[in-house]
């Protein structure tokens with residue numbers, strides 16, 4: 001499935017995590033290294049600046065054929081014709097999001113509990129994200145981590161492709177894939193790496209190792 005190709009190595013952006021380096025340089029290096037999808041996550045930008053940054057990022061990603069997902073904001077996604085939107089449990093309700101977006105757009109949903117996984121079974125989501133797999137300093141307002149046993153439960157109880165997010169690194173990526181994740185989403189493992197290019201290459205290699213094992 002196309003979506004399973006896109007979610008394999010999913011970069012979620014965070015300007016602060018780029019440690020003062022140029023944001024677009026970090027993303028381009030990561031894409032050259034093997035990132036398969038990018039989410040623009042902006043919590044402080046005003047609407048106009050969000051749209052401008054999104055447009056520039058989309059132009060960059062279009063050159064590599066990499067889809068751009070917008071975090072939280074369906075209006076911004078529509079304004080720049082992004083590939084889709086990611087929402088969490090406190091954001092716009094999923095059913096309303098689906099009504100607002102053209103049917104071909106990618107829609108991602110964070111799930112923080114078993115009940116939320118079950119609820120999403122009837123919904124036409126592109127992927128669900130185990131939120132968080134492990135606790136992480138990159139986002140602290142989260143529910144209890146799923147951990148590997150929670151991920152296995154999810155694999156056995158959903159028909160949706162599962163992305164894991166929170167604390168993913170080279171050391172646990174292969175295990176996440178062998179325990180049921182179709183892809184990993186990361187901020188710091190790429191944005192804060194000395195070489196975002198090499199970090200993406202190494203994570204991609206761990207994903208391939210997990211798929212082949």
Ligand SMILES: Cc1ncc(COP(=O)(O)OP(=O)(O)O)c(N)n1
Nearest residue numbers: 071086087088089110129131165185
């Ligand atoms: C791929 C992916 N998974 C989970 C999240 C978290 O979404 P949410 O719970 O809405 O929190 P914020 O990112 O909006 O702070 C995500 N963004 N991406």
Ligand SMILES: Cc1nc(C(=O)O)sc1CCOP(=O)(O)O
Nearest residue numbers: 131132136138139167186187188
């Ligand atoms: C954006 C985000 N959402 C999460 C969730 O649990 O829903 S964890 C997270 C941050 C992930 O950053 P890092 O790869 O540095 O751990």
Ligand SMILES: [Mg+2]
Nearest residue numbers: 072087088091
């Ligand atoms: Mg959100």
